[in-house]
Amino acid sequence: MQSIERCQAGKTGNFRYAVLDFDGTISLVREGWQQIMTPFFADELFATPGGKDMGYDACYLAAKEFITLLTGKQTIYQCIHLVEEITRRGGKPLEAQAYKDEYHQRLLDRINHRLDGLEDGSIDPETLTVPGSYDLLQMLLDHGVTPYLASGTDEPYVLNEARLLKVTPYFGEHIYGAQTDYKTFSKKMVIERIIRENNLSGEMLLGFGDGYVEIENIREAGGYAVGVASNESERAGIDEWKRERLIRAGANIIIPDYCDIGALEKELFG
Numbered sequence: 001m002q003s004i005e006r007c008q009a010g011k012t013g014n015f016r017y018a019v020l021d022f023d024g025t026i027s028l029v030r031e032g033w034q035q036i037m038t039p040f041f042a043d044e045l046f047a048t049p050g051g052k053d054m055g056y057d058a059c060y061l062a063a064k065e066f067i068t069l070l071t072g073k074q075t076i077y078q079c080i081h082l083v084e085e086i087t088r089r090g091g092k093p094l095e096a097q098a099y100k101d102e103y104h105q106r107l108l109d110r111i112n113h114r115l116d117g118l119e120d121g122s123i124d125p126e127t128l129t130v131p132g133s134y135d136l137l138q139m140l141l142d143h144g145v146t147p148y149l150a151s152g153t154d155e156p157y158v159l160n161e162a163r164l165l166k167v168t169p170y171f172g173e174h175i176y177g178a179q180t181d182y183k184t185f186s187k188k189m190v191i192e193r194i195i196r197e198n199n200l201s202g203e204m205l206l207g208f209g210d211g212y213v214e215i216e217n218i219r220e221a222g223g224y225a226v227g228v229a230s231n232e233s234e235r236a237g238i239d240e241w242k243r244e245r246l247i248r249a250g251a252n253i254i255i256p257d258y259c260d261i262g263a264l265e266k267e268l269f270g
């Protein structure tokens with residue numbers, strides 16, 4: 001199988017900075033978050049008068065679609081959207097933050113054993129990364145590219161999970177995540193800041209992500225976007241649902257992971 005799918009032409013060879021998403025792009029610590037959020041949100045939609053009329057399956061699909069399109073943004077935006085959808089269907093929603101708290105608690109129940117295993121050394125961090133992640137980061141550094149990590153997950157968790165996966169040294173201080181005051185952070189802001197502070201043109205900017213939002217942000221800034229359609233549960237092959245949406249978001253190329261690092265290096269740096 002071909003490891004690189006070319007979707008849109010773009011200028012390569014001159015990259016100086018890279019912005020990488022964390023969950024699903026580097027980290028698999030939160031693998032399965034979609035299977036927590038989607039049924040939870042579907043239940044909330046189905047509990048509304050409009051949701052009852054739609055039926056559960058339609059509620060589930062509606063939830064999956066808006067969750068996917070908001071993937072890459074901070075989690076609170078998915079919860080804000082849920083509040084709007086509940087209201088639109090005649091329900092009485094809680095505050096968005098309440099949905100975020102409940103979702104996060106359910107997710108932590110699922111992933112706590114991974115965090116514990118990484119902390120006590122019983123889990124090899126490599127097994128909880130997208131295959132080839134360390135090679136990718138080293139390859140970027142070898143080409144003089146400064147990598148930035150930008151995640152929609154709350155920053156204290158990103159810092160901790162990056163440490164547990166031993167990727168912190170590649171990024172140094174350039175690790176950014178969601179803030180309590182959610183308006184003070186976005187991936188778009190991180191990208192704009194890199195461009196402003198380093199007086200860059202877009203073609204010097206490279207982005208990696210498995211979410212709609214970061215691909216769109218990188219392309220809007222004139223950068224080159226690598227869509228990582230990672231299959232998080234299998235750690236192999238393409239996630240077809242992600243792939244379709246990454247192409248729609250404007251990804252220049254689609255890859256499943258970084259296993260074929262030689263081919264990726266050639267594609268990006270010639």
Ligand SMILES: [Mg+2]
Pocket residue numbers: 021022023024025072209210211
């Ligand atoms: Mg992601």
